[in-house]
Amino acid sequence: MGPDLLARFITETTTAPFISANxxxxxxxxxxxxxxxxxxxxxxxxxxxxxxxxxxxxxxxGLLLTASAYLLLLRRQRRQQLTI
Incomplete structure (x- = not known):
């Protein structure tokens, strides 16, 4: 389930907000x-x-997310480590 599919799910299933923390x-x-x-x-x-x-x-x-989402998290983590 990639980001575009998730966005489609959110827009096509309900008008209520999709709740997502942190x-x-x-x-x-x-x-x-x-x-x-x-x-x-x-x-x-x-x-x-x-x-x-x-x-x-x-x-x-990483086991709970798709590969693309996991790679995004890894990239963000590496950028944060470089700025520390």
Whole structure:
């Protein structure tokens, strides 16, 4: 499931926001656009009550993601290590 397929899933299945915690979509233009539009959000208010989604990354993240998403995470991690 690549980023374009995920974006299509989000736009075609519902008008409600897709809740996703602690993920950076800036490297994926289609997902970044959805995040800017509020279609992807870190939290929502349900019936005037805040709803918080807590997310965590694990060492097994690579097993849970597609190869392209995993490579993006590795590239970002390497860039962060170079700037430290």
């Amino acid at each position: 993920l950076d979509f800036s490297a994926e233009p289609t997902l970044a656009a959805l995040a800017e539009q509020g279609r992807i959000a870190p939290s929502v208010v349900v019936e005037r009550r805040p709803l918080l989604l807590a997310g965590a990354a694990t060492v097994l993240l």
